[in-house]
Amino acid sequence: MKEFLEGSLAVAEIVKRCKPGVISAYPITPQTHIVEELANFVAEGELAAQVVNVESEHSAASVVLGASATGVRAYTATSSQGLFYMQEVVFNIAGMRLPVVMTCANRAVSAPINIWNDQQDSVSLRDSGWIQLFAEDLQETVDLHLMAFRIAEDKSMMVPVMVCMDGFSLTHGIETVDIPAQEQVDKFLPSYKPLYKLDVENPMTLGPLVDPEYYMEARYALQQTLNSALDLIPKVAGEFAKIVGRKYNGLVEGYHLEDAEKVIVAMGAVCGTVKEAIDEFRAKGKKIGLLKIVSYRPFPAQQIYDLLKDVSKVAVLDRALSLGSYAPLAAEVKAAFFGKKKQPQVISSFIVGLGGRDITKGSIREMLRLLTTKELNCEFIDLKPELVKEQYE
């Protein structure tokens, strides 16, 4: 049924239908509405979960770790500093192969403190062993959450999934969304049957000390699993289409790529603005396209290569930095072409929309104006010259 909903409430609706047994979170803007709404569902008897209101994000992640280890579907949500405070538990959950699902309401990180949107938080945890899926709009956010549980709990995976939704633009934005019906959810997502769990009938030690004789194989297995998610994610998306009706690839999405001469590569809500800008360019006969990255981890390098190898100019749009080096997404897009015969003439890297700086169609036009044969690295768009000048004088 289609509803006109705030993003956070839409997430809460789909998470409710996924029937987690344990939910634990700590308040942080812009995530908080999600768990408030889930607490409402529990208070009203619409969801039979245990809600654990913890004293920190570190404990929120630890609670869902413990619940998942006990064989129960577990969910948490956080943002920015909260994700960073969870960090060692985030790595631990992946290493322990626990299929937790988390929503990250993407937000800038301190300092300076800023509650608005960019993607530095999840991008910084790209090496944690979690699958990271970035949503463009509320419909995709909802659908990715449902797919996230299914992917995480697949017996070939048993890894956690982080659904990344841009703070405010998606968490607080209101759109028409179609929340899959409970019957569809139940058909697509069977109840969770763990491979192993804390069980008094079959005692097992989880999280043992592992010395150099065994450690590398555990990490190798996790790497192989994450790589194999490149096959699984589109398969799960296919099953989702069969049951729910909406089609996704799950890894990447192309927009007017067929004949594109210039292509923008981006992740998250900004793709909506990029698409609008492209429509205007197309109306004027300019061959611009978009390659949206949905799965940032695992990174779909082959798909990116296949879709961009014949494109002349590529602009990679990053909403995060790897300070002192190349922008994170740009570096990986470039790596996808390294040593290959075919590659774009130029791949330029742009930084936009940090800390909630608006990304307008003007920003996109400016980026495309600068996308020439001259390769640009970490070119900041929409900087205020008067403020930059002030800092250096």
Add this chain to the structure above:
Amino acid sequence: MSKHLFTSGHTACSGCGQSMAARLVIDTAGPNTIVANNTGCLEVFSTKYPESSWEVPFVHSLFENCAAVASGVEAALKYLGTKDKINVIAQAGDGGTADIGLQALSGMLERGHDILYVCYDNEAYMNTGVQRSGLTPFDTSTSTTPVGIKSTGNVRPKKLMPEIANAHAIAYVATASVAFPMDIQRKVKKAISLKGAKYIQIHVPCPLGWRYEPRLTVEVAKLAVETGLYPLFEYENGILVAKRQIKPRPVEEYLKVQGRFKHLLNNQEELKKIQAIADANIMKYGLKQEAAAAS
């Protein structure tokens, strides 16, 4: 002979007080128990892959989060409807409890999870080489509070961790000592019979860190109690309901058998300060054995 739920073959040092106490705790709690353990000596010496000493389900995550992991286990069992049949124990050393794990523990106690938290107190970070913790006693020589011309060791007394636990208005708080195994059993039994959050702190001497002969573990533990330096008491719902009474022995008797206090033995000024700590404990908890009442 009954089977232990914490089996031999682990790699603890000989004379390890913590391994003795851990076995008493889990054997008392029984097989229907799930254990969440912080990083520390106990986890390291009992779970080296592919072996484990634990005959009950056991989970280790990180150094500071066993109280939160156990909270998740407990919430999951509630969701599954099996909590009434299964005990949950969170356990850690003194550093994992009173320092790095204090926030997670406070959250667990305050939320009132039906969990028994056990702190094995060997009074320093033994797993990393005897660095001081918040539960290291006053004037102790440790690797980070070394004795020198300007130092008589650790400058602060032990954090009053059982009192901190008790301040959370929980069902049960007790201290225990590996010198009194039946007392540990009784307290664990009592704790798991009560609903809600429970905290037991067990004094577990460490021959390596305290520098005494491994055969003396029980003797050293007993002296800590009998001098008043490690008072044994029980709180139920915030009220002091029991204590082990003693005929107080001078603190030197406890200090002189341990290398970590060797530097104090001819230092009357410092000995007086430590005696004052014991005397204050004896007063506070009413530890002094009364003479038989005249009839």
